Amino acid sequence: MFKDNILYFIIIFSMILNADTIDVLEDNINITSRKKDDVKFAIEVGAKTDFWNAGLQGNVLKYDTEGLFLGFGKLKVKFYDSNVFTIEKYGTLISSNSQSELLADLKSDKNYNSSIDGMKISLQLMKLINFFLDREWLDGLNYEYNTRNFIGSATLLQNSIYWYGQTKNGVAGKDFAILEQGNNLSFKTKFTSHKLFYRFDDVLKGVKGSYTSFGIFDEEWSKPTFVGDTGLNGELPVIFDSNYYSKGISGVIGLKNRDYDLKAYFDYGIDNEMKIIQKGDNYSSYNRDIDMYAWGLKADYRFMDVFNTNSFATDIIVGAGVQYNQITQNGDIELDAETLYGVNAGIEIIF
Secondary structure (H helix, E strand, O other): OHHHHHHHHHHHHHHHOOHHHHHHHHHHOOOOOHHHOOEEEEEEEEEEEEEEEOOOOOOOEEEEEEEOEEEEEEEEEEEOOEEEEEEEEEEEOOOOHHHHHHHHHHHHHHOOOOOOOOEEEEEOHHHHHHHHHOOOOOOOEEEEEEEEEEEEEEEEOOOEEEEOOOOOOHHHHOOEEEEOOOOEEEEEEEEEEEEEEEEEEOOOOOOOOEEEEEEEEEEEEEEEEOOOOEEOOOOEEEEEEEEEEEEEEEEEEEEEOOOEEEEEEEEEEEEEEEEEOOOOOOOOOOOEEOEEEEEEEEEEEEEEEEEEOOOOEEEEEEEEEEEEEEEEEOOOEEEEEEEEEEEEEEEEEEO
16 A cells, blocks of 8 residues: 555646656746745645655564644745745545545644635734734744654564553553553554744855754653563563653754755654553553654755746745654663654745
């Protein structure tokens, strides 16, 4: 299924990046672009998806995960080159039960900042105030909120103990089931990330468009987990559902111009926990403090003015990103590692 989905997405990229389309740029040199206006509107239509390699679980678990193949349309109001007001409509590109579930999860997340089903409305208030007052108050201050939903299954590679999490005594409390090799554990998870940071521009001498930012982050997610615990005389691995929490500091360095935005970032967790998802008590002997850090790369490229008239301009946007999470205990015992990555593509018409 995933190979078919990836192939489907590659076809979308190929259609968008057709070389004959990009060559139209040469025919538009003498046309005044609408992008020079202080206030402008834009319509963007595109697609994006995320993938998740859920971890390194040795010879105990093998993960298979699926993210949402999202199609979207956006109506945006721009002041200069900043989006200050956006209305977004979205849906799934693939018809399946799992995609319908993921889309429902996304709509539930969006309901926190929109009362319209299947739509998102956002307003960049500080940029709006700065535009009308011709000021730059806290112009570099940014807040990012992001969710990524996944459906997955974990296949047992050997006979294992699955602990239900209803008592604080773990396997000693007889709150478990013995599952045979080949059984599957189905699960859903959501990565929720908050970041608050301040951006500083032109930080590298002689490198125009260079920038850096510093701030704080808060991230959490969940999944079935094996981190080395065993039960029944130490013979069988113990698997349980767990939540991961990480709060810390974040740093970014990047390079941006009219065509592209490239950045690398590093998140270092200061307060990190792995907590068992329990149905009864709030504490388990399996709960533990952990160490966590993450690094990532993100790149967006904009093919400018592929079709341009005095009334509107058309850009093509493509992008990709990857994030690697490393989880250890006591600074040296590797508990887990996982990778998130995604791709996106779209067409924006500015008028």
